[in-house]
């Protein structure tokens with residue numbers, strides 16, 4: 001197994017080599033089971049484009065089996081009806097602990113599958129996933145209803161907050177374990193039984209942690225993982241009458257299909273989608289901090305973040321100065337294979353298809369008059385087999401061009417000057433998206449004015465990219481429905497029941 005990886009890679013942990021050695025099957029009703037069609041698909045290493053592992057390709061019949069298992073676990077009460085809230089809490093806490101115990105293994109799996117640097121997976125993705133579970137482990141014992149002071153004196157009215165039921169959780173490839181955890185931690189805390197459908201590009205970590213759920217004490221059927229393609233495994237969950245809710249993170253385009261596909265049983269749908277976040281640097285900001293912060297606002301995770309600060313607006317009087325700081329910081333970014341023994345800041349983009357998409361945007365921008373400050377090319381030499389793109393800064397971009405309006409989801413930033421506060425509010429909000437926005441200023445009044453005026457679910461001021469399990473996260477406009485994290489995610493995965501009792 002190991003010889004298919006370049007010699008420059010760190011050694012695979014034996015557990016990782018073992019896990020990748022055989023086809024990895026869906027996890028249904030507490031065990032790995034063969035797909036009913038016997039079909040598999042390959043997941044690739046984006047740093048080399050080479051085969052990594054063979055994965056069970058789930059289709060409708062497998063989705064039926066997973067839904068049946070989750071339905072039984074929910075309806076017959078193993079998780080929600082029979083277990084106490086305190087015991088559910090302990091299971092979730094134990095899963096967090098097990099993720100920490102297996103952190104080195106999971107980090108290698110995410111690094112191999114996604115291409116991100118191993119140290120990033122090990123110090124960011126995996127610990128944040130465990131933290132998310134620790135936070136939500138506290139919730140089962142705190143999900144409360146209310147008593148309502150209704151008018152008739154002989155009536156007592158109260159509310160119960162109950163799980164939605166069987167929930168399909170469809171996740172993307174950019175932070176493979178973390179994005180799935182953002183969904184399954186609150187869904188489980190609220191008492192739902194779940195089916196995780198990881199992205200076909202990065203199914204490994206979700207499939208690996210499935211077995212940890214048994215060790216953590218989850219009854220069979222509570223936590224299922226259904227790997228496969230979106231149009232097959234994903235769509236089967238979306239249209240299934242036995243699924244009560246879909247939690248989705250991914251592109252706006254697929255979200256529209258999910259909304260359409262969900263109408264059969266009017267299942268609940270929550271959506272965390274894309275963005276084209278405006279990042280605004282005012283002349284009165286700490287310009288050095290703004291230049292460094294703006295570099296990582298876009299190039300963090302290779303621009304493959306829904307919150308990437310891909311529209312960089314710089315006040316005209318400091319445009320050259322900030323651009324220069326951005327260029328210097330960008331040129332210091334080291335790009336290479338995620339599993340390399342050498343420490344890189346960024347890996348490849350996720351796939352050949354995505355690389356072509358990203359380069360297509362760059363080429364179109366250049367053809368329309370944009371100018372490259374740095375980057376602009378696919379990387380060659382030792383990196384030519386993988387999907388590596390140079391971190392790219394473009395200027396001379398007009399607001400109406402596609403590169404300034406559409407989500408590129410790669411390491412490409414458009415830097416554009418502006419002159420006035422009111423102008424920049426209007427330009428920043430002139431987008432179909434509304435996930436995140438940010439600004440750099442020392443002027444408190446300006447900061448508050450923009451925090452209110454910008455139409456986005458998260459606003460960062462003199463910082464970028466902060467998220468935490470306790471703080472709600474989600475989008476305005478076409479960036480989604482609902483809020484994940486914090487108490488809001490508990491609301492997202494529960495129904496409210498109103499109970500009336502006649503007291504005389």
Ligand code: NAD
Pocket residue numbers: 170171172173174179197198199200228229230231233234235238249250251252254255257258272273274275305306307407409435475479480
């Ligand atoms: P994608 O929409 O292509 O795929 C996401 C998931 O949906 C995958 O698991 C895929 O298999 C599945 N899918 C595809 N077609 C489907 C269908 N017809 N029915 C059901 N499921 C289907 O997105 P991606 O390329 O994996 O991820 C990138 C996108 O995710 C970007 O737009 C990014 O902004 C967004 N994203 C948003 C957030 C957020 O929290 N708002 C976080 C991360 C990524």
